[in-house]
Amino acid sequence: xxxxxxxAPGPKAKARYLVGGVITLLVVLGVIAFVIIRLIDTGQFxxxxxxxxxxxLVQQTIIQAxxxxxxxxxxxxxxxxxxxxLLAVGKLSDHRWVSxxxxxxVELFRAVPLLILMxxxxxxxxxxxxxxxxxxxxxxxxxxxxxxxxxxEAFRAGIESLPKGQKEAGMAIGLRKSQVMSLILFPQAxxxxxxxxxxxxxxxxxxxxxxxxxxxxxxxxxAKYFGSQALYGSPIIPAAMVAAVIYIGLCLILSGIAKxxxxxxxxxxxxxxxxxxxxxxxxxxxxxxxx
Numbered sequence: 001x002x003x004x005x006x007x008a009p010g011p012k013a014k015a016r017y018l019v020g021g022v023i024t025l026l027v028v029l030g031v032i033a034f035v036i037i038r039l040i041d042t043g044q045f046x047x048x049x050x051x052x053x054x055x056x057l058v059q060q061t062i063i064q065a066x067x068x069x070x071x072x073x074x075x076x077x078x079x080x081x082x083x084x085x086l087l088a089v090g091k092l093s094d095h096r097w098v099s100x101x102x103x104x105x106v107e108l109f110r111a112v113p114l115l116i117l118m119x120x121x122x123x124x125x126x127x128x129x130x131x132x133x134x135x136x137x138x139x140x141x142x143x144x145x146x147x148x149x150x151x152x153e154a155f156r157a158g159i160e161s162l163p164k165g166q167k168e169a170g171m172a173i174g175l176r177k178s179q180v181m182s183l184i185l186f187p188q189a190x191x192x193x194x195x196x197x198x199x200x201x202x203x204x205x206x207x208x209x210x211x212x213x214x215x216x217x218x219x220x221x222x223a224k225y226f227g228s229q230a231l232y233g234s235p236i237i238p239a240a241m242v243a244a245v246i247y248i249g250l251c252l253i254l255s256g257i258a259k260x261x262x263x264x265x266x267x268x269x270x271x272x273x274x275x276x277x278x279x280x281x282x283x284x285x286x287x288x289x290x291x
Contacts, residue, residue: 044237052232053242065222066246072136072218073205076143080204081197083144084151089181091156102152109149115210117142122214135216139208147204154196158189191265198258202251209247219243 009017039045052058090102109117122138125131162185170180190197212221220243227239 039237043233044235048233049235049238052226052229052235053238058226061222062219062242062246065217065219066250068136068216069205069208069211069218069250072139072143072208072211072216076140076147076208077201077204079140079144080147080151080200083148084155085186087148087152088155088159089186091152092159092181106149106152109145110153112146114142114146114207115213117145118210118214135211135214138214139211139216139218142210143204143207147200147207151197151200154193154200155186155189158193159185161192162188194262194265195258198255198262201258202254205250205254206247209243219246 043049053062087102087106090098091106093099093102118138118141121141122133122135125133159181170184175183208218209220211218212224215221223239223243224236227236228234
């Protein structure tokens with residue numbers, strides 16, 4: 001079957017694609033080899049550079065930093081989803097005194113860089129008399145404001161993409177608009193936008209690294225501290241490698257969990273469709289035939 005969008009590549013085009021792919025692979029391998037050679041030449045893989053990470057206390061500190069990162073991520077993820085839902089519903093409200101503030105709230109906090117939000121919460125609030133702001137609160141607050149605004153647009157787009165007939169049918173059977181939104185529209189929109197929500201959760205996890213700027217004791221903060229230890233040769237590159245491996249592992253685990261959730265939801269929807277449409281010769285037909 002031929003595609004109507006583009007012509008199938010011929011032998012010459014396939015040869016060009018193959019040559020281009022091989023050249024690209026060689027360039028990437030060359031860059032990787034150059035980086036590794038430079039790291040070896042500068043002594044980044046020597047035992048002296050990595051000795052600091054063999055101490056049990058250092059390993060325990062890194063584990064505690066991973067726990068701090070996951071704590072900030074978990075709370076910020078939950079609050080971001082809740083805030084995104086509320087802002088999405090607010091933007092779709094028929095009352096302008098609700099929709100207009102929600103609109104400007106989303107536009108404002110989507111436009112402000114996350115790093116600036118964290119700095120404003122941690123360093124700015126005490127200057128106007130709000131004291132007692134902890135680094136944890138600054139990290140979670142910044143992540144929630146920014147990612148909640150991003151998710152609000154995702155949820156709003158998901159709700160507006162649904163057929164209008166569903167809303168009209170809900171109103172026709174006597175449901176209030178809030179009931180139509182919570183019982184009919186929002187569950188479908190959430191499932192439709194689930195891949196984007198899960199991708200945003202990975203972003204939240206990675207953005208916790210910005211907490212080092214407000215002295216939050218997370219992975220990057222500890223990596224920066226260990227990398228600046230002149231007694232052990234200032235192993236900034238090894239410390240960055242350790243932090244990178246930890247972040248990659250956490251993101252892969254989160255992506256795997258997200259994929260499993262998506263697969264289970266997809267199978268659940270298929271099962272409901274099959275239950276709603278029984279095959280010929282099923283129990284329902286057998287019962288009617290017997291009657």
